[in-house]
Amino acid sequence: xxxxxxxxxxxxxxxxxxxxxxxxxxxxxxxxxxxxxxxxxxxxxxxxxxxxxxxxxxxxxxxxxxxxxxxxxxxxxxxxxxxxxxxxxxxxxxxxxxxxxxxxxxxxxxxxxxxxxxxxxxxxxxxxxxxxxxxxxxxxxxxxxxxxxxxxxxxxxxxxxxxxxxxxxxxxxxxxxxxxxxxxxxxxxxxxxxxxxxxxxxxxxxxxxxxxxxxxxxxxxxxxxxxxxxxxxxxxxxxxxxxxxxxxxxxxxxxxxxxxxxxxxxxxxxxxxxxxxxxxxxxxxxxxxxxxxxxxxxxxxxxxxxxxxxxxxxxxxxxxxxxxxxxxxxxxxxxxxxxxxxxxxxx
Ligand code: PHE
Numbered sequence: 613x614x615x616x617x618x619x620x621x622x623x624x625x626x627x628x629x630x631x632x633x634x635x636x637x638x639x640x641x642x643x644x645x646x647x648x649x650x651x652x653x654x655x656x657x658x659x660x661x662x663x664x665x666x667x668x669x670x671x672x673x674x675x676x677x678x679x680x681x682x683x684x685x686x687x688x689x690x691x692x693x694x695x696x697x698x699x700x701x702x703x704x705x706x707x708x709x710x711x712x713x714x715x716x717x718x719x720x721x722x723x724x725x726x727x728x729x730x731x732x733x734x735x736x737x738x739x740x741x742x743x744x745x746x747x748x749x750x751x752x753x754x755x756x757x758x759x760x761x762x763x764x765x766x767x768x769x770x771x772x773x774x775x776x777x778x779x780x781x782x783x784x785x786x787x788x789x790x791x792x793x794x795x796x797x798x799x800x801x802x803x804x805x806x807x808x809x810x811x812x813x814x815x816x817x818x819x820x821x822x823x824x825x826x827x828x829x830x831x832x833x834x835x836x837x838x839x840x841x842x843x844x845x846x847x848x849x850x851x852x853x854x855x856x857x858x859x860x861x862x863x864x865x866x867x868x869x870x871x872x873x874x875x876x877x878x879x880x881x882x883x884x885x886x887x888x889x890x891x892x893x894x895x896x897x898x899x900x901x902x903x904x905x906x907x908x909x910x911x912x913x914x915x916x917x918x919x920x921x922x923x924x925x926x927x928x929x930x931x932x933x934x935x936x937x938x939x940x941x942x943x944x945x946x947x948x949x950x951x952x953x954x955x956x957x958x959x
Contacts, residue, residue: 616675619649623679627686633694636686643679650676717959721834721947724935725817728836731860735853737838738814742791744821745772748780750790754914755878768823770831784821788837789878791816792907792926796841796915811842812924817931827943834931839907841917841924847881847906850925854904858887862938866890870898879905879926887937899937902929 623643630636643649653672657665718726729739748759757764759780767786774782795814803809817836825831840849851871859867868890871883882905886898904927909919932944939958941947946954 616653616671619643619653620675620678620682623649624682627682630686630690633687633690636683636690640683644676644683650679715959717956719947719955720935720939720941720958721931723958724931724938725834725836727861728815728817728857728929728931728934731857732815732838735856736813737840738795740791740795740814740816741818742785742788742794742816744785744819745782746785746790747776747782748778749776750793751783751785751787754793754911755789756908756910756914757877761877770821770823786822787820787928788816788818788835789926789928791818791837792839792878793911793915795839796917800916808843811840811845813840813842814838827945830932830944830948832948833944836929836931838927838929839924840926841907841912841915841922843921843923845924847925850904850906850927854885854927858885858901861934862887862889864889871904874903874905876903876905878908878911879903880908881905885927885929893940894937899933901933901937902927904928 623639626639626642627636630639641648645651650672653675657668657672660668733739751769752764753759769786770784771781772783776782791814795816796812799812800809815836815838818834819832820835821832822829823831838853840853851869855869858869859865868888870886870888872886874882874884876882882903884900885902885904886900888898889895904925907924907926912919912922912924915922932947935941935947936944
């Protein structure tokens with residue numbers, strides 16, 4: 613091997629050893645740089661004859677091209693290796709499942725409320741909302757339930773630490789019935805001087821509270837009040853409206869209803885509303901879904917109306933109860949535990 617071949621082999625070996633582009637540039641300088649080995653060889657030609665210069669020059673050029681070719685090949689190899697390393701580091705597993713954004717859903721009791729509102733709206737009822745912290749007058753007295761009357765103990769009420777104008781503490785409303793008087797009073801005011809006054813036809817769904825807790829009672833629960841007052845509204849209309857509602861709500865035309873005589877201070881006569889499915893797991897059982905009755909004359913007076921000209925009916929239904937019956941849920945507490953395994957079934 614002559615001197616030039618040895619030099620080429622040593623350059624190739626040096627380039628092969630360079631592990632990084634910077635190493636490679638250092639190695640290049642040793643051969644092709646200003647004082648590199650090839651440059652030294654060129655300088656050494658000065659002392660040669662013209663003929664010798666020709667053949668030596670050609671040989672050095674071949675060497676130089678060989679070294680440059682080796683350099684280019686190594687540069688490409690290093691760049692390729694760097695690219696591969698980068699690709700490996702930034703590897704993306706496209707088969708991994710994506711991060712999903714959960715689609716929310718309404719709570720089953722909210723679904724029931726929406727359904728109730730739709731059905732009653734189709735029968736011409738307004739939908740009203742009222743306060744959950746009520747005065748004693750609205751929750752009890754206006755509903756013909758005077759202070760110290762024993763019927764008050766039908767509801768174990770939560771009281772708030774603030775007294776109303778009457779010196780009696782505010783309460784967390786134990787039913788939605790205060791909305792009967794609130795809404796009717798506002799209606800009378802709104803249509804003052806309008807004759808005849810439009811009928812009051814309203815439902816008022818919302819949260820209610822009682823000191824009660826077991827599988828079928830919760831301290832916070834949901835009711836929907838209904839009120840229809842006019843000059844000629846009778847118990848027959850109550851039966852039609854409630855029957856139509858229940859059959860639509862449960863999508864069951866042969867659903868049987870029973871108005872079982874009962875007592876509420878604010879209605880006379882009063883009735884519990886019981887329903888009976890003719891098929892399915894609950895078939896044949898009578899199930900209570902609410903209370904109802906003809907609005908008591910004293911309550912009509914408290915609304916600012918004359919019971920001689922205005923008559924009507926009211927009802928209050930348990931929205932949690934309706935939800936349990938519709939979906940076959942048997943523990944009311946599941947509605948309030950926030951367990952996604954339960955709730956996501958209603959999406
Ligand atoms: N407020 C009564 C209850 O909570 C239900 C009811 C409403 C009864 C309207 C009659 C009329 O039990």
